[in-house]
Amino acid sequence: MTEYKIYGFGYEGKTAEELISTLKTYEILTLVDVRLTPISRKKGLSKTKLREAIEANGMGYVHLPALGNPKDNREGFASPYTAAWSDARHRFEELLRNDNAQDALDEVRSLMLNGNVGLLCFEANTKCCHRDVVINELSHGVFARQYT
Numbered sequence: 001m002t003e004y005k006i007y008g009f010g011y012e013g014k015t016a017e018e019l020i021s022t023l024k025t026y027e028i029l030t031l032v033d034v035r036l037t038p039i040s041r042k043k044g045l046s047k048t049k050l051r052e053a054i055e056a057n058g059m060g061y062v063h064l065p066a067l068g069n070p071k072d073n074r075e076g077f078a079s080p081y082t083a084a085w086s087d088a089r090h091r092f093e094e095l096l097r098n099d100n101a102q103d104a105l106d107e108v109r110s111l112m113l114n115g116n117v118g119l120l121c122f123e124a125n126t127k128c129c130h131r132d133v134v135i136n137e138l139s140h141g142v143f144a145r146q147y148t
Contacts, residue, residue: 004029004112006138008131012124016044019120020057029115030060032108034131035122036068062111066104067119069130070095080127092130096137108138 007026011019023031031054038047051061069077069092076088095101111117123129 004114004116006108006112006135007116007118008126008129008135009118009120010122010124010126010129010131011040011042011045011120012122014124015042016050016053019045020053023054023059023118024057026118027116028059028118030062030111031118031120032067032111033061033063033120034067034069034134035063035120036065036070038063038065040122060111062107064104064107066098066100067096067108067134069121073130077123077128077130080125088130089133092133093137096133105134105137108134112138 007028009019009022009031014022033047033050038050040046040050044050044053047063051063054061073088073091073095076082076084076091079085096105108117108119119131119134121129121131123131126132126135
């Protein structure tokens, strides 16, 4: 049985074309958008245009807002390995325990049965983004607190 992987991608500093090229390099079958609100000022990176471009390149696109980070919890992620960062991660871990988030995680796990999955958010540095917590949960199945 083939083992598929989960990857995290931030589009900060990239065009839609560059993002798609990177997704192809990693053989992504489905891109899961984990932005709470999938809107971008960057051309082609808002939900509808991005979905169209992704699908035109033979990949699937799924938006799972239940895996999005609330606006009031984002600031803490900006400074990795600080107390604020640890607190923001812990708060997001707690949010992942709700039923909607658990259903969304199950959906990602199902997608991973068929091919490589990419998680998309804005931040280029994974450690500055909540998608790192989502990837940790999908990879290990625990809410690890090793970052304090």
